[in-house]
Amino acid sequence: MVDRPGPSDAPRPALRLKSQKFREARQGEWRALSGQLDKAERQGLGSFSVDELLNLPVLYRSTMSSLSMAQSISLDRNMITYLQALCVRAYVYIYGPQTRLKDVLSGFFIHAWPNAVRKLAREMLLTFLVLIVGGVAGWLLCAFDSNWYNVLMPPDQAQGRDLGASVESLRKSMGGAEGHALSPFAVFLMTHNVRVAIMTFAMGAIFGLPTFAITLYTGITAGAMIWLFASKGLGYEFVAWLTIHGTTEFFALIIAAACGFHIARRLMFPGDATRRTALAEAGLLSGTAMIGVAIMLTVAGCLEGIGRQTITDSLWRILIGLVMLTVWSCYFLGVGRKAPADAFTGLAPATGEGG
Amino acid sequence: MARAAKAAKAAPKRDLVANASYGEIGRTTSDILTPEGVVLPFINATFGERIGALLIDMLIIVFVPIIVFIIWIALPIHVDFDKTHKALSSFVEILLLFFMFFIRSGYFIFFEMGPKAATPGKRLMKLRVISHDGGRLTPAAIFTRNALREVELYLPVTLIGVFLAGEKSGSAALAALWALALLLLPLFNKQHARLGDFLAGTRVVHMPKAALSYDLADLDGDRGLGISFTTEQLAYGEMELSVLEQVLRERKPAVMKAVADKIKTRIGWVEPQNPEDVPNDENFLRAYYGALRAHLESRMLLGRRRKDKHDGAV
Numbered sequence: 001m002v003d004r005p006g007p008s009d010a011p012r013p014a015l016r017l018k019s020q021k022f023r024e025a026r027q028g029e030w031r032a033l034s035g036q037l038d039k040a041e042r043q044g045l046g047s048f049s050v051d052e053l054l055n056l057p058v059l060y061r062s063t064m065s066s067l068s069m070a071q072s073i074s075l076d077r078n079m080i081t082y083l084q085a086l087c088v089r090a091y092v093y094i095y096g097p098q099t100r101l102k103d104v105l106s107g108f109f110i111h112a113w114p115n116a117v118r119k120l121a122r123e124m125l126l127t128f129l130v131l132i133v134g135g136v137a138g139w140l141l142c143a144f145d146s147n148w149y150n151v152l153m154p155p156d157q158a159q160g161r162d163l164g165a166s167v168e169s170l171r172k173s174m175g176g177a178e179g180h181a182l183s184p185f186a187v188f189l190m191t192h193n194v195r196v197a198i199m200t201f202a203m204g205a206i207f208g209l210p211t212f213a214i215t216l217y218t219g220i221t222a223g224a225m226i227w228l229f230a231s232k233g234l235g236y237e238f239v240a241w242l243t244i245h246g247t248t249e250f251f252a253l254i255i256a257a258a259c260g261f262h263i264a265r266r267l268m269f270p271g272d273a274t275r276r277t278a279l280a281e282a283g284l285l286s287g288t289a290m291i292g293v294a295i296m297l298t299v300a301g302c303l304e305g306i307g308r309q310t311i312t313d314s315l316w317r318i319l320i321g322l323v324m325l326t327v328w329s330c331y332f333l334g335v336g337r338k339a340p341a342d343a344f345t346g347l348a349p350a351t352g353e354g355g
Numbered sequence: 356m357a358r359a360a361k362a363a364k365a366a367p368k369r370d371l372v373a374n375a376s377y378g379e380i381g382r383t384t385s386d387i388l389t390p391e392g393v394v395l396p397f398i399n400a401t402f403g404e405r406i407g408a409l410l411i412d413m414l415i416i417v418f419v420p421i422i423v424f425i426i427w428i429a430l431p432i433h434v435d436f437d438k439t440h441k442a443l444s445s446f447v448e449i450l451l452l453f454f455m456f457f458i459r460s461g462y463f464i465f466f467e468m469g470p471k472a473a474t475p476g477k478r479l480m481k482l483r484v485i486s487h488d489g490g491r492l493t494p495a496a497i498f499t500r501n502a503l504r505e506v507e508l509y510l511p512v513t514l515i516g517v518f519l520a521g522e523k524s525g526s527a528a529l530a531a532l533w534a535l536a537l538l539l540l541p542l543f544n545k546q547h548a549r550l551g552d553f554l555a556g557t558r559v560v561h562m563p564k565a566a567l568s569y570d571l572a573d574l575d576g577d578r579g580l581g582i583s584f585t586t587e588q589l590a591y592g593e594m595e596l597s598v599l600e601q602v603l604r605e606r607k608p609a610v611m612k613a614v615a616d617k618i619k620t621r622i623g624w625v626e627p628q629n630p631e632d633v634p635n636d637e638n639f640l641r642a643y644y645g646a647l648r649a650h651l652e653s654r655m656l657l658g659r660r661r662k663d664k665h666d667g668a669v
Contacts, residue, residue, distance in 0.1 A: 015574040017649055018656065023570060030567065041470075061391065068393045073656060075648050077597040078568045078604065085565035088395055092472075092485060092562075095390075104494065112495070184448040191456035198460065202505035205550060263554060280487065280556030287499030287555060 019074035026066050030086060033059040037089055060090050108291070111336040116288040118332060123258035123265070127215055131254065134219020135226070142227040152224045161225065167232045174234075174241040186309075190301025193249065197256035197293050201286065204260025207268060211260035218253065240314035243321030245303040251328055252296035259286035259293075296328070383545050385558055387489035397485060397560040399546045404480045405559060409508075411476030416458055423454070463501040468494055481563050487548075487556045496555040503551030511538045571603055572645040582634055582642040588622040589650045594663035596651060599644050603637070611636045618643060 036056055039047065048056070067083040074080060117124075141148040146163060155162045161173060196214075203210035222242075229238035263282045270278030303324070311317055384396035400408075457465070466474040472492055473483040484500070486492045511534030518531035541547040546558050591599075602614050615636040618624070626633050634642065651661060661668065 015578060017572055017574065017652060019648075019652055020570055020572060027567065064389065064391045064393045067395075068391075073652065075593055075596055075652055075655070076570060076572070077600050079570070082565045082567040084396055085563065087393070088397060088560075088562065089564075091389055091395055091489070092483070095489070095491060108494075184445050184452060187449045187452045191452060191460075194456070195460060198502045199505050202502050203510075205503060205506050205554070276553065279553045283499040283551075283554030283556060284493065284495045287493075287495030287497075287502070290502060291494065291498050 019070070019076055019079075022066075022069065022073060023076070023079055026062070029059055029062050030066065030083065033063050033090060034086055037086075037093060040093060057094070060094055063087060063090065108288070109335075112288045113292040114332050114335040116285050117255060117292065119285055120255065120258040120262055120289060123261040124254055126261060127254045127257040130212060130215045130257075131219040131222075131250070134216040135223035137216075138220035138223025138225075139227045140223075141220075142224050142231075146231075149224055149228060152220055161228060163228070167234065170229060170232055170234055171237070174237060186301055186305025189304060190297060193253075193297045193300070194294050197253060197297060198290070200253065200256045201259045201263075201290050201293075204257075204262070204264045204286075205267065206264075208261050208264030211257050211264065215253075215257045237314050240317040240321075241308065244308050244311065244317040245300045245321070247321040247325040248296055248303060248328065249300040251325070252293045252300060255289055255296070256293045259289050262286050299324075382561075385487070385546055385560065387485075389489060395489070397558070398562075400480075400482045400559040400561045402541050402547050404482060404561060405541060405547060405549075408474070408476035408480040408482055411479055412462070412474050413476075415475060416462055420455060420458055423451075463504070464497055467497045467501070477559070481561055482559050483562050484557050485560055487552075487558045492557065496557050498555075500551035500555035500557050503549075503554055507537055507540070507550050510534065568604065571600060571641065572648050573641065574645050574649065577642040577645045580634060580638055580642055581632065582639065584622070584643065584646045586650065588624070589647045590622060590664065590668070591647055592661040592663035592666050593651060596644070596647055599640065599647070603640055603644060606637070608636070611640055615639050 033056075036048075036052065036059060040056075045053070063083070064087055067080075067087050070076075070080050070083055138152060141152070149163055153162070161170060200211050200214050203214065226235065226238060226242075229235055263279070263286055266278040266282035267275070273281065303320070307320060308317070311320065382401070383399050385399055386394050386396050388394055463474055466477075467484050471478060471483060472485070477483060484492060484497070486496065514527075514530045514534040515538075518527050537550065541549045546552075548558055552558055599614065602610055618640070654660070
């Protein structure tokens with residue numbers, strides 16, 4: 001392409017740089033790879049024939065080797081930058097998220113999720129203690145002086161569950177629904193809970209302080225509400241009403257807060273790793289657990305929307321709540337212990353840490 | 356053979372592609388070692404590009420629900436809809452709730468888990484998310500990097516808004532300052548990564564489509580022009596060579612003249628006696644480019660490289 005006719009008509013050997021000969025010999029492959037990538041990005045790998053499929057890694061490797069060679073023999077900046085861009089494109093395509101959905105799902109449910117939760121055991125214990133302390137504090141404060149209830153649960157947020165409410169209205173607030181099973185209100189609560197969970201987790205990046213505050217406040221309000229219902233003689237019914245979805249929901253919120261504490265801990269005390277690696281590890285671990293939290297909250301939302309509205313017997317409510325608690329505990333404690341390093345997070349599995 | 360005619364004949368060949376700039380000078384890269392042992396330079400997204408992509412995404416997030424709402428209002432069925440079709444109306448309500456939830460919390464996650472690993476805003480800015488070590492981009496990483504938006508974007512913007520709206524106490528000022536620092540964190544590291552990127556081990560990179568242009572070196576043609584240089588005259592390094600390449604590909608006459616004059620002064624170029632033989636600026640520069648590249652590449656094969664003109668001669 002660079003031939004200009006020489007001064008004489010006599011044929012002379014073309015004067016070529018090594019890098020030019022290199023380029024001429026190889027540029028066909030580069031263009032072929034570029035074309036295949038265009039096709040793959042537009043139509044997906046499904047449109048490839050078997051030969052094309054087999055040829056793709058060959059083209060990729062030879063282009064990679066071209067780049068490696070070009071960087072050491074050529075100073076043609078356009079060619080090198082073209083090769084770099086092409087290789088970068090090919091690289092993210094070849095090593096990109098090409099896992100099949102089935103593998104992703106089984107990797108997540110069988111290995112990654114329970115392993116991540118097991119690794120958060122210490123943080124979960126901390127969160128659980130904070131929650132209990134908050135609950136006890138909420139109860140004691142209200143038992144000591146009932147005016148505290150209005151401070152902890154401002155009347156505009158209490159949805160009628162305030163100090164002046166009658167026993168009947170309180171009982172009604174826990175009753176079966178009058179509308180449809182899956183009421184929009186339950187969906188609203190579920191999406192709201194997921195957002196609160198994400199917030200609790202993300203706030204961990206501020207040294208865990210907001211996570212701590214949110215957890216403590218959740219405990220205090222729960223304690224205060226239990227006190228209110230108990231003081232009207234409805235304690236058992238209220239706990240039953242809370243248990244059916246609460247075991248799942250509180251479990252999820254504990255994991256979310258534990259994720260927040262985990263990133264806070266790795267941020268402040270990275271241990272032997274550099275802070276950058278520690279953060280990346282913590283992020284992957286807690287990200288996995290948080291996807292699980294979203295799933296758990298969805299389950300809790302269904303229990304709340306369907307189960308709580310249709311099942312009004314307190315014993316059944318408590319029973320279902322306890323069954324859910326057992327199911328989650330067994331799942332997190334037992335599943336995926338013998339797994340190899342999984343594909344979902346790239347993290348090694350937990351080594352015998354109990355939840 | 357008349358030189359002018361030859362130049363005219365060669366010109367169309369040389370003017371193939373002008374948009375050959377990629378990996379623009381001055382942009383930083385994150386180097387990733389592939390399993391094949393090749394170092395791949397990923398161009399870091401600039402802060403401006405990231406802001407641009409974010410603004411586009413935010414516009415979508417804000418305006419799509421408004422448009423959906425307007426369409427809902429415009430539909431004639433909504434009058435007494437919730438009374439006449441009770442089940443359907445609560446179903447629609449649930450759909451709307453899920454939709455709002457998706458837009459608010461799932462938008463970024465959904466698009467970044469896709470094959471392009473980029474939201475529409477990022478796609479427009481030619482950005483994409485990669486794993487910082489070049490490994491696979493996992494769903495967990497994408498979830499984390501987007502969950503952290505809560506503390507990096509929504510909370511700071513709220514705090515700064517509160518501060519600007521008149522809450523001028525010391526603690527509000529402190530909170531706003533801290534929020535601003537978190538918001539501007541990408542300005543203070545080379546890869547323009549935000550906190551969520553650090554936590555998820557991801558980076559945002561710029562992925563332009565580069566075109567393979569023609570080879571500028573044309574030793575045969577230059578030999579025909581009869582221009583030659585001594586080794587002492589090839590007194591530049593690789594950096595100057597790439598700048599010269601850019602100048603020659605852009606082909607702006609004023610720039611080419613300035614560069615040619617500068618080189619001629621530096622190397623003590625003596626113009627040929629015969630005015631017919633005086634090459635024009637472009638031909639001179641191309642000949643010089645070819646000679647310099649041949650010189651530097653031949654030394655390069657022996658492992659001796661010259662980074663720029665301040666480097667010792669090879």
